Amino acid sequence: MQLTRQLVSCSSEGGITVWNMDTPREEAPQWLDSDSCQKCEQPFFWNLKQMWDSKTLGLRQHHCRKCGKAVCGKCSSKRSTYPVMGFEFQVRLCEDCYETIRDEDRTPLATFHEGKHNISHMDMDPSRGLMVTCGSDRVVKIWDMTQVVGCSIATGFSPR
Ligand SMILES: [Zn+2]
Ligand SMILES: [Zn+2]
Structure with missing residues (x-):
């Protein structure tokens, strides 16, 4: 209309x-691929070599909806709406992106x-x-x- x-x-x-x-709206990012968390660098569960080398269990991969980075659950525990990107309901965010979202950015559109x-x-x-x-x-x-x-x-x- x-x-x-x-x-x-x-x-x-x-x-x-x-x-x-x-x-104005922002385009949602492409989801990035990685074999380890792009924040804390812990291996994902298919990264057997790094799991073996570091003697740690692999983690599940998630994606921050704002930056698209591949992150583990611990590094993406924040949730927020982000209407300028079309996310009117709460979505998963990494810590860094969560910090960038101000209250006025959450105004529903x-x-x-x-x-x-x-x-x-x-x-x-x-x-x-x-x-x-x-x-x-x-x-x-x-x-x-x-x-x-x-x-x-x-x-x-x-x-x-
Ligand atoms: Zn992590
Ligand atoms: Zn992010």
């Missing part, structure tokens, strides 16, 4: 999400709504604030979206 700079997405799991697009059916197609009429969803259950629903897409749409529909 150009006027309100919002994007509406529907999912096959039934979720309807309204994204605030009026803000999307709202979530329950479609109550598995949506396979959708269309939207922004001028009237109406959305239609078709589900895999063959149900067609018409939604009054005027309450969720913000009343700043300047094209003259009145909330119903």
Whole structure:
């Protein structure tokens, strides 16, 4: 929706999400590969040589969602939302990245709504604030979206 700079997405799991697009976003990083934790350098469990050499047990590999580094569980124990990257729910972060996230960075940039059916197609009429969803259950629903897409749409529909 150009006027309100919002994007509406529907999912096959039934979720309807309204994204605030009026803000710059950061692209999520590629996940890096490593045979040992990129923070504490402990070996991952397939790194038999380093496990043997250092007489330690290998650890599970995880990834920090902000920097993409391959890290162990201990080095990625922090959780936070990070909406500028699209993470509206808490995700795994390494200590360093967690420290860089300020409170204002956690301001949600999307709202979530329950479609109550598995949506396979959708269309939207922004001028009237109406959305239609078709589900895999063959149900067609018409939604009054005027309450969720913000009343700043300047094209003259009145909330119903
Ligand atoms: Zn580690
Ligand atoms: Zn990180």
